[in-house]
Amino acid sequence: MSLEVRGLTVAFAGGVxxxxxxxxxxxxxxxxxxxxESGSGKSATARALVGLPGRGERVGGSVTLGGRSLLGLRGRxxxxxxxxxxxxxGQDPSGALDPLRRVGPQLEELLRRHRVVGGGAGGxxxxxxxxxxxxxxxxxxxxxxxxxxxxxxxxxxxxxELLEHVGLPQPARVAGSFPxxxxxxxxxxxxxxxxxxxxPRLLIADEPTTALDARVQTRVLELFGRLRDELGSALLLVTxxxxxxxxxxxxxAVMYAGRIVERGPAARLLTAPAHPYTRALLAAQPSRxxxxxxxxxxxxxxxxxxxxxxxxxxxxxxxxxxxxxxxVERPELEPLDDEVAAACLLAEREVVAHG
Amino acid sequence: xxxxxxxxxxxTAALLLAALLAPLLAPHAPDAxxxxxxxxxxxxxxxxxGTDGQGRDLLSxxxxxxxxxxxxxxxxxxxxxLLGTAIGLLAPLSRRWVETAALRSVDVLYAFPGVLLAIAxxxxxxxxLWTTVVALSIALTxxxxxxxxxxxxxxxxxxxLAVARASGASWWAVALRQALPLVLPALVVxxxxxxxxxxxxxxxxxxxxxxxxPPTAEWGSMLDELRGNAYTDPVLALLPATTILLVSILFNxxxxxxxxxxxxxxxxxx
Amino acid sequence: xxxxxxxxxxxTAAFARFAAKRCALAVPVLIGVATVVFAxxxxxxxxxxxxxxGPGATPEAVAELTGRLGLDRPLPLRWWEWLSATxxxxxxxxxxxxxxVGEIVMTAFGxxxxxxxxxxxxxxxxxxxxxxxxxxxxxxASGRLSSALSxxxxxxxxxxxxxxxxxxxxxxxxxxxxxxxxxAIGGGGLGDRIHHLALPALAAALVPMGVTAxxxxxxxxxxxxxxxxxxxxxxxxxxxxVIRHAVRNALPSLLTIGGLQIAYLxxxxxxxxxxxxxxxxxxxxxQAIQARDLPVIEAGVLVTAVAFVGxxxxxxxxxxxxxxxxxx
Numbered sequence: 001m002s003l004e005v006r007g008l009t010v011a012f013a014g015g016v017x018x019x020x021x022x023x024x025x026x027x028x029x030x031x032x033x034x035x036x037e038s039g040s041g042k043s044a045t046a047r048a049l050v051g052l053p054g055r056g057e058r059v060g061g062s063v064t065l066g067g068r069s070l071l072g073l074r075g076r077x078x079x080x081x082x083x084x085x086x087x088x089x090g091q092d093p094s095g096a097l098d099p100l101r102r103v104g105p106q107l108e109e110l111l112r113r114h115r116v117v118g119g120g121a122g123g124x125x126x127x128x129x130x131x132x133x134x135x136x137x138x139x140x141x142x143x144x145x146x147x148x149x150x151x152x153x154x155x156x157x158x159x160x161e162l163l164e165h166v167g168l169p170q171p172a173r174v175a176g177s178f179p180x181x182x183x184x185x186x187x188x189x190x191x192x193x194x195x196x197x198x199x200p201r202l203l204i205a206d207e208p209t210t211a212l213d214a215r216v217q218t219r220v221l222e223l224f225g226r227l228r229d230e231l232g233s234a235l236l237l238v239t240x241x242x243x244x245x246x247x248x249x250x251x252x253a254v255m256y257a258g259r260i261v262e263r264g265p266a267a268r269l270l271t272a273p274a275h276p277y278t279r280a281l282l283a284a285q286p287s288r289x290x291x292x293x294x295x296x297x298x299x300x301x302x303x304x305x306x307x308x309x310x311x312x313x314x315x316x317x318x319x320x321x322x323x324x325x326x327x328v329e330r331p332e333l334e335p336l337d338d339e340v341a342a343a344c345l346l347a348e349r350e351v352v353a354h355g
Numbered sequence: 356x357x358x359x360x361x362x363x364x365x366x367t368a369a370l371l372l373a374a375l376l377a378p379l380l381a382p383h384a385p386d387a388x389x390x391x392x393x394x395x396x397x398x399x400x401x402x403x404x405g406t407d408g409q410g411r412d413l414l415s416x417x418x419x420x421x422x423x424x425x426x427x428x429x430x431x432x433x434x435x436x437l438l439g440t441a442i443g444l445l446a447p448l449s450r451r452w453v454e455t456a457a458l459r460s461v462d463v464l465y466a467f468p469g470v471l472l473a474i475a476x477x478x479x480x481x482x483x484l485w486t487t488v489v490a491l492s493i494a495l496t497x498x499x500x501x502x503x504x505x506x507x508x509x510x511x512x513x514x515x516l517a518v519a520r521a522s523g524a525s526w527w528a529v530a531l532r533q534a535l536p537l538v539l540p541a542l543v544v545x546x547x548x549x550x551x552x553x554x555x556x557x558x559x560x561x562x563x564x565x566x567x568x569p570p571t572a573e574w575g576s577m578l579d580e581l582r583g584n585a586y587t588d589p590v591l592a593l594l595p596a597t598t599i600l601l602v603s604i605l606f607n608x609x610x611x612x613x614x615x616x617x618x619x620x621x622x623x624x625x
Numbered sequence: 626x627x628x629x630x631x632x633x634x635x636x637t638a639a640f641a642r643f644a645a646k647r648c649a650l651a652v653p654v655l656i657g658v659a660t661v662v663f664a665x666x667x668x669x670x671x672x673x674x675x676x677x678x679g680p681g682a683t684p685e686a687v688a689e690l691t692g693r694l695g696l697d698r699p700l701p702l703r704w705w706e707w708l709s710a711t712x713x714x715x716x717x718x719x720x721x722x723x724x725x726v727g728e729i730v731m732t733a734f735g736x737x738x739x740x741x742x743x744x745x746x747x748x749x750x751x752x753x754x755x756x757x758x759x760x761x762x763x764x765x766a767s768g769r770l771s772s773a774l775s776x777x778x779x780x781x782x783x784x785x786x787x788x789x790x791x792x793x794x795x796x797x798x799x800x801x802x803x804x805x806x807x808x809a810i811g812g813g814g815l816g817d818r819i820h821h822l823a824l825p826a827l828a829a830a831l832v833p834m835g836v837t838a839x840x841x842x843x844x845x846x847x848x849x850x851x852x853x854x855x856x857x858x859x860x861x862x863x864x865x866x867v868i869r870h871a872v873r874n875a876l877p878s879l880l881t882i883g884g885l886q887i888a889y890l891x892x893x894x895x896x897x898x899x900x901x902x903x904x905x906x907x908x909x910x911x912q913a914i915q916a917r918d919l920p921v922i923e924a925g926v927l928v929t930a931v932a933f934v935g936x937x938x939x940x941x942x943x944x945x946x947x948x949x950x951x952x953x
Contacts, residue, residue, distance in 0.1 A: 078861075080861060090859075092852055095856060097853055099874065100873060113861065113866070114861065159631075172632045176632045466654055466934050467933070470892040471891075471892055471910075475661075478922070555780075559784060563899070585788060586796050589793075592788060592792060596785035604777055
């Protein structure tokens with residue numbers, strides 16, 4: 001079940017694009033990190049994948065999950081896909097939950113909605129987690145209430161199990177709590193439980209650790225890795241944080257001004273990047289080597305998404321290495337070897353010179 | 356500034372001007388009546404809006420009546436705004452017991468529905484324009500305190516207030532220079548709507564016989580006088596009622612336009 | 626498998642604590658209210674004794690009645706006696722009507738409650754409808770229209786509306802009776818009562834309906850723009866389920882504002898009852914003020930204020946139950 005994205009565009013009403021032709025490949029069970037500053041179009045890409053573009057945005061190109069086209073899905077089909085096959089975890093854990101309902105019923109609602117356990121024939125087999133789907137069907141009609149009670153108990157048991165599975169202590173207590181009674185990290189774990197409860201084939205995490213404090217961040221990222229391995233689903237992590245990208249590993253695609261500027265395995269890309277923008281991103285990360293308070297930031301800001309791009313490389317105005325041709329010719333994403341591809345005229349030259 | 360806001364401001368200015376220039380604009384003296392010309396319908400010669408049961412010109416009475424009606428709408432709001440801001444601003448910034456005492460007293464007044472409090476006070480002081488003004492000033496103060504209080508509480512723990520306090524500024528200075536500007540947008544919006552409410556209350560008191568007493572022209576007492584003719588001359592009876600309604604809509608719409616302009620959140624106070 | 630469920634903290638004890646605290650807080654307010662009422666009435670000009678006996682009364686008769694009513698004793702003493710008697714439910718007897726005040730005021734208050742209940746239904750129904758239209762249609766013509774309608778409703782003085790309704794629907798069209806609670810002859814049935822209720826209830830309901838609509842619209846807009854609504858869509862919940870969650874989240878604001886507005890109905894009834902000759906607390910108060918009937922004024926204002934305080938407590942309690950975030 002791989003995710004294939006070809007020529008994805010997200011355009012505003014005026015025709016200007018926030019995402020300008022993105023190609024992504026994410027195999028089943030694989031990991032892809034979409035790395036970039038805010039305003040690079042990475043979140044717009046993630047939202048477009050689940051069919052939730054922002055107000056007035058139009059999505060173009062093609063997106064397929066396991067060979068099935070996702071763009072153009074409407075209504076019932078789209079809703080059946082969301083949550084069940086694609087799980088989304090957002091940035092703000094407090095925005096993931098209905099503040100007035102207890103955690104348990106919110107998970108139950110989703111499990112029932114996608115018929116994972118309880119209320120009819122389960123579409124998925126929940127094996128590997130103990131509780132298999134005890135549907136109401138198959139029991140005698142005279143025992144309807146008993147079957148319903150059994151089904152309700154099964155759903156609740158599954159909820160508690162899920163909460164335990166995402167690493168929440170005292171899961172039964174969490175299930176009986178209101179969101180405001182939980183800490184930010186706990187709420188984010190609940191949000192993750194909501195995203196994975198139907199064992200989606202694709203798990204999209206959009207800046208899932210930004211609102212959490214540093215210690216909790218690492219644990220939550222570990223949880224994503226564990227869930228990916230256990231469920232065998234593909235993980236798409238959207239982040240601005242190089243540390244988070246390193247922690248998750250897999251493939252990394254660096255986005256700038258709505259385009260992918262460099263792509264390759266995390267191990268290589270995050271140690272020896274070819275694109276000057278990736279280099280600048282790495283240099284801007286806090287590390288033990290650099291004393292605090294002297295964090296080198298990338299000068300300037302990314303080109304605004306609401307205006308057409310000027311000619312040349314979009315990063316050229318901020319690029320220390322830029323030469324004359326960079327302001328004239330726009331580089332395309334070209335493979336440098338069999339692992340890494342970069343959209344930089346200089347990187348290509350280097351490869352040519354050294355190769 | 357939106358077109359809507361400009362239009363509403365122009366209308367308000369026109370209304371105030373009409374009241375101010377009533378002696379020049381009114382075709383007749385407000386209390387000069389001729390029994391031969393009783394209850395003339397609107398459109399009669401010399402009486403564009405008709406006459407009342409005593410033959411007095413209704414246009415002139417509406418114009419003259421605007422003076423006490425608007426006065427009783429605006430002066431109490433100004434007084435309540437001053438008093439309410441003082442209490443609402445100083446109470447949260449001052450000592451604990453002062454805050455408690457001030458807010459408990461406001462709670463007590465707040466427990467009375469506004470009109471009831473005004474009626475009780477007006478009844479105690481005896482009918483008259485200034486009675487109405489005093490009664491409304493007291494009745495309108497508690498909601499103003501609430502508005503100011505809610506705004507101040509949003510900012511009370513803000514760093515810059517703490518910094519101002521730590522730098523040795525007096526309570527008064529902090530309240531006036533730091534807190535007041537924060538509260539002002541919400542206060543302006545609320546007080547504009549409050550003028551509409553006060554006009555309605557003031558006319559209501561006169562209608563009940565607790566405000567301006569006849570024969571002085573005032574919208575509420577005109578309504579009361581013409582009420583008896585509702586069965587025979589409904590159009591005349593509805594004139595003051597409609598005037599009060601339109602003026603009230605004007606101030607409420609103005610408040611709404613100001614709310615959008617100043618970006619104040621809709622809250623429930625009244 | 627059976628019986629495995631969530632661990633929830635019991636809320637019963639917490640609610641009892643909250644309710645007890647809230648009611649305790651109301652006691653000083655009520656004493657304050659009673660004091661204000663007493664003080665205001667003690668200031669009312671015009672001597673109740675002369676107004677009872679007429680101008681031709683002998684000085685002896687005046688002195689006798691003054692003594693019998695206790696009006697010659699010091700104010701603080703009268704205040705204390707009045708307060709303790711009131712606390713025990715003894716509201717004294719009417720000077721003008723020579724009947725127990727409790728009887729007069731309670732009958733009138735019952736009639737007012739009928740009117741307020743009918744108007745309250747209109748407030749909630751109209752407020753929710755207008756507010757939903759405003760919130761859902763924001764930025765479109767339908768939203769602007771319903772927003773303008775709620776401003777007109779807020780601005781509509783009860784007496785203007787009452788008169789308008791009497792003239793247009795009562796007198797001109799002859800569709801509704803223009804006064805009283807039921808027909809004197811052959812009246813009193815449910816249909817007849819509703820027929821008599823329609824116009825006064827509408828006149829009393831308009832202002833609070835407008836306020837409710839505006840506040841509910843603001844609350845619903847906030848909820849519809851909240852992140853969790855988008856999160857629910859992203860999880861594939863049906864649109865109906867999403868709306869259900871959104872409405873549930875706007876409910877606390879609706880009940881708070883709706884409850885307070887129903888309390889404010891009590892202030893509009895003074896005018897509505899006077900115009901429609903509805904024998905409620907408003908009309909009773911009006912007549913008592915004109916007759917300088919002190920005990921009735923005191924009791925009428927007091928009963929209204931107590932009902933008002935009671936309603937605010939009920940609203941707070943509902944809010945506690947509906948919004949767990951307030952339970953601190």
